[in-house]
Amino acid sequence: AGALVDISLSAPCNPSDRVTIHHMGMMFTESTDDTGNLSLRVPALAETAVFLATFPDGSGATTNIEVSSIAFYDRVVVQWKGPAGLQLHAREFTTEYFGEGHVWHDAAGELAAAAVGEGGFLIPLGNATAPEALVAEVYTFPSGTAKQAGQVLLTVEAEITPQNCSQPIEAQTLEMTSAAGIRTRDLVLDMPGCDTIGDFLVLKNLVEDLTIAAR
Numbered sequence: 001a002g003a004l005v006d007i008s009l010s011a012p013c014n015p016s017d018r019v020t021i022h023h024m025g026m027m028f029t030e031s032t033d034d035t036g037n038l039s040l041r042v043p044a045l046a047e048t049a050v051f052l053a054t055f056p057d058g059s060g061a062t063t064n065i066e067v068s069s070i071a072f073y074d075r076v077v078v079q080w081k082g083p084a085g086l087q088l089h090a091r092e093f094t095t096e097y098f099g100e101g102h103v104w105h106d107a108a109g110e111l112a113a114a115a116v117g118e119g120g121f122l123i124p125l126g127n128a129t130a131p132e133a134l135v136a137e138v139y140t141f142p143s144g145t146a147k148q149a150g151q152v153l154l155t156v157e158a159e160i161t162p163q164n165c166s167q168p169i170e171a172q173t174l175e176m177t178s179a180a181g182i183r184t185r186d187l188v189l190d191m192p193g194c195d196t197i198g199d200f201l202v203l204k205n206l207v208e209d210l211t212i213a214a215r
Contacts, residue, residue: 001069001111001115002044002062002069002073002111002114002115002121002135002140003043003044003067003068003070003072003073003140004039004041004042004044004111004123005042005043005044005049005051005065006039006040006097007021007038007039007040007041007042007043007051007063008037008039009032009038009039009053009061010036010037010054011036011037011038011055011061012033012035012036012060013036013059013076014032014036014055014057014059015032015033015034015035015199016031016032016033016034017032017036017055017056018030018031018040018055018056018074018130019031019032019053019054019055020053020054020134021040021042021051021052021053021125022051022052023042023044023045023049023050024045024046024049024050024055024126024174024182025045025126025172025174025182026045026077026079026136026138026174027079027134027136027138028079028126028134028135029126029127029128029130029132029135029154030094030126030127031127032090034160039121039193040125042125043116043138043140044065044067044070044117044118045070045075045077045176045182046067046182047066047067047068047071047175048064048066048067048068049064049065049066049067049070049202050062050063050064050182050199051063058104062165062188064070064139066202067152069088070076070129071144071178072142072143072144072145072178073114073140073141073142073143073178074089074126074140074141074143074149074177074178074210075138075140075141075172075174075175075176076088076139076140076154076173076175076176076207077136077137077173077174077208078089078136078137078140078156078171078172078173079134079135079136079137079171079173079174080134080135080136080169080170080172080174081129081132081133081134081135081170082133082163082169083161083164084154084158084164084169084171085125085158085160085163085191086137086158086162086169087104087105087137087156087157087158087162087169088105088122088137088154088155088156088157089102089103089104089112089116089154089155089157089209090102090103090120090122090139090152090153090154091103091119091152091154091155091192092105092119092141092152092166093148093150093152093212094159095153101119103119103120103121103122103139104122105122105124105137107204108121108122108123109121109122112143113152113170114141116145116147117126117142117145117147118141118142118147118148119141119142119147119190120139120142120152121137121140122137122138122140123137123138123198124135124136124137124138124139125138129215130211136156136203139154141210141212142214143178143191143210143212144154145175145215146213147167147214148212148214149212149213149214150211150212151209151210151211151212152209152210152212153209154203154209154210155202155203155204155206155207155208155210156170156171156173156187156203156206156207157200157201158189158191158200158201158203159198159199159200159201160191160192160196160197160198160200160201161197161200161205162194162196162197164191165191165192165193165194165196165197166191166192166193166194167190167191168190168191169188169189169191170186170188170189170190171186171189172184172185172186172187173185173187174208175207175208177210180197181213185207187203187206187208189201189203211213
């Protein structure tokens with residue numbers, strides 16, 4: 001459901017270790033438990049989905065799976081390293097923030113709604129508390145089964161925090177649509193000074209809005 005993939009990693013020689021997951025240009029870091037195991041759910045970005053797990057010592061493993069349902073979904077990924085303060089926002093058929101139809105990390109939507117074409121959902125990836133963490137947010141909309149026509153307005157926002165103020169931040173977006181495949185964009189942003197902590201920067205036109213036709 002939702003073109004999601006459940007991944008299990010067993011690495012008994014790497015207990016409580018940092019591991020980086022790679023998939024179609026998307027990267028995020030997680031940690032194994034004290035027995036070297038890790039289980040997670042990842043949005044696929046290709047019908048033939050290949051996943052690579054790598055450890056700091058150079059060891060790793062790969063796996064692949066066919067994800068036949070991916071043609072029914074559009075996806076947008078924002079990924080970054082460290083405390084960049086970034087957020088991905090999707091406003092489904094509305095211009096209002098924090099109301100019905102606004103999907104972001106504090107109102108992430110439901111897979112059940114996406115499965116029947118009624119709305120999208122957002123999944124965070126990566127352990128943000130790890131040093132030099134690679135993290136991502138992935139928004140998914142069921143464009144192939146949508147029950148409503150209109151636009152999904154997409155923005156990336158950056159909160160100015162004590163950790164990122166007066167610092168450059170780097171990020172990358174990946175946009176996956178059934179019509180155009182995957183498009184990647186890089187971003188380098190010089191954050192404002194620390195006297196503006198708590199403010200937000202809205203990064204317009206970093207990702208394209210989705211135009212949805214009802215099915």
